[in-house]
Amino acid sequence: MQTVIFDMDGVLVDTEPVHRYAYFRHFEELGLAVTDAEYATFTGRSTKNVYQHLKDHYTLAQPVEEMVLAKREHFNRAFDEKPDFDLLPGVRALIEDLHRHGLELLLASSASHSTIGRVMRRFELAPYFSHLLSGEDFARSKPDPAIFARAAALARSPAAECVVIEDSTNGVAAAKAAGLYCIGYDSIHSPSQDLRLADLVVADFGELSAARIAALAVD
Structure with missing residues (x-):
């Protein structure tokens, strides 16, 4: 990957x-x-x-x-x-590790361009991402696969070498419908989500690293 x-x-x-x-x-x-x-x-x-x-x-x-x-x-x-608004635990370290090891990062979110921009500015994440995709630009939301299909098309690598990290039932379904490998993040902030379609499920970003993700392969 x-x-x-x-x-x-x-x-x-x-x-x-x-x-x-x-x-x-x-x-x-x-x-x-x-x-x-x-x-x-x-x-x-x-x-x-x-x-x-x-x-x-x-x-x-x-x-x-x-x-x-x-x-x-x-x-x-x-x-x-909201003074306590921050990145989720472990995600900045993962982003920095992926970037340091040369993996390309994209964002594909149902959020508006405005909200994506605010998050990028507040946490200074924009330099890590090659493309930022918003659900505003697509007629249908996840689980429709369009946003992930577009992200894979924009990526430097072929779709078979792209992996999605998602926390929601709809997001995982969209990633799989787009034919992409999907890591489900079992977050305490996203209760009652069905991640069974994901290829791999983690509960902590400490379980992931650039080396582990790069070694993933589609069966």
Whole structure:
């Protein structure tokens, strides 16, 4: 394996509490009684896709883009004001190890370009990644494989030498549908996710290294 494609939420950072806060503040403004069970189905989906679903399901009059921007305002305020927001344990060391050993890194996240940019700037990660892909640019969210297929197409190495690191049911399904090797990250921040389709599952980034990833091979 020569290329590692990272998801972002639940893999690099845990922005879920910030997203949840922003979504539910906006749901209140819209007068929506979204249940926890319904919210759980949004995991791995882009914000645009979520609001398209809500617009269709609840027959909302507001344009999708308007709702996306309103939610983003709530998120950005919370993002900037949350002092304990940090990278997940072990992921910076893994990124640095992969980069030091010459593996190419890409990001393929359902998050918006705005959120990806904020994470890259706050944690100074941009120099490590050759490409940053956002779910905003794709008509369908994970588990649709389009974002991972595009990431593999942009990579320097062929798809057979690309590995995806994902934490969600939808993300793992998307990676496998794109024909890529997938490492499932069993994160405490992403509960109730089914990672059984992953080729390898780890619970700690300390289990991974550039040497171990480079040695992975598709059966």
